[in-house]
Amino acid sequence: MDAFGDLLRGVRAQGSLFGSSTLSPPWALRFVDGAPLTLCTVIAGAGWIVPEHRPPERLRAGETVIVRGPAPFTFVDEVGTRAEPVACGEHCATPEQGGTRHRRGWNDRGDADDGATTLIVGAYPVHGEISRRLLDALPVVLRVPPGGESDPIWDHLAAEVAADTPGQQVVLDRLLDWMLVCALREYFDRPGGEPPAWYAAQRDPVVGDALRLLHTEPAAPWTVSSLADRTGVSRSTLAKRFAELVGEPPLTYLTRWRMTLAADLLAEREAATVAEVARAVGYSDAFAFSAAFKRIRGISPSGFRRTATAVSQQPTGTPTGAH
Structure with missing residues (x-):
């Protein structure tokens, strides 16, 4: 086992599909009591990641960010959106199950429109001291633009969301695990980057x-x-x-x-x-x-x-x- 692989032992997405239909503006998704790592990728549309006490980050289709918890963060259609917080109830998962989950869009109108956004989220309950060494090497928000080794995985994610076939949740979870590893490698290997010494x-x-x-x-x-x-x-x-x-x-x-x-x-x-x-x-x-x-x-x-x-x-x- 290599040092990087060892730190990823036990890091698995669970219940990771979030907003598989349409999110029609105005909308806001707030992640509280969050998992230590949350991967967000936009399949269609766009939005803003708003971490606590940090500037907003625009997220467009094909882009991925990893947010390091446990501080709350919000994904909104626009900074300053009119959306009001409500509890997401039975469709949410606890942090032990992988963080926040919602099987349908908050504002699900059935048919997609030009302003709709599809967001896929993998929330990772990273437990133990082994994986903490990985968390300590990451910024609060890690952005991975299109054009790298994650692109083929993103294509698979988009196709799987559109298919809505049996076993979809398991496939999406494993694709997000794959995406997480590739995104972290791209971040550590980026030109001018400062990866941890062990990496x-x-x-x-x-x-x-x-x-x-x-x-x-x-x-x-x-x-x-x-x-x-x-x-x-x-x-x-x-x-x-x-x-x-x-x-x-x-x-x-x-x-x-x-x-x-x-x-x-x-x-x-x-x-x-x-x-x-x-x-x-x-x-x-x-x-x-x-x-x-x-x-x-x-x-x-x-x-x-x-x-x-x-x-x-x-x-x-x-x-x-x-x-």
Whole structure:
């Protein structure tokens, strides 16, 4: 598994079709209690993405934006639209189901008109510390213009929305997953971009191999020498290139990655003991693991588990829409 793919584990759209008929002006869709990531692409028409405390962004047919939550944002026909907020009721999904969902347009008149807009949304309930590393690398609003590798996926999305066939929701969800990965790659690979160090380093033939090994076998008893042997270079060459490209030594990176994995295991596997989690991430000594976890995370494994459990038991809110 590569570093980028590892951070996308478990990121799946669910209930992602939003406004499959017509949205006739004036209209406004407000996303509250939002998912950490929301992908919006316009199949027909146009509108404005309005994040909280940030300038509006025009979104036209064929364009895609990814909005990083959890702050609310609005998609409107025009900035300052006359649309008034209303609850979207039974057609909404909770954040655990993938965020806001609406199977029909708010202002569904049956037949499309020249001012109608079709919006497709994939709302992603990104859970855990693994995917948080991805979120931390993203801006609040990420725009992907037409003309890149996402275009064929957009064509499939448009065709699927028009067909209205059995199993459509599943197909749309998976297409949006594909769109999300391609959109993120386009953003990180854009000319003049500043991708996170771990992403850019994957393209290096030596450091990229080392990262793949660390992510594929995080519990292995790695040393710099054994990692260098597996990548076919000297110990000094690997240590130098890894630190230059990733920004920290290989074993420091490995420790941070192991503690990220451990954090999710502690939060998800309540029956697992600290010693079992320690062994799962490569520590035979639970005391050494606990010391490393507290050094990296600032809290003991048991304390982290108690906090994560308390957060997971908090009630969630209900999304709303407007028209």
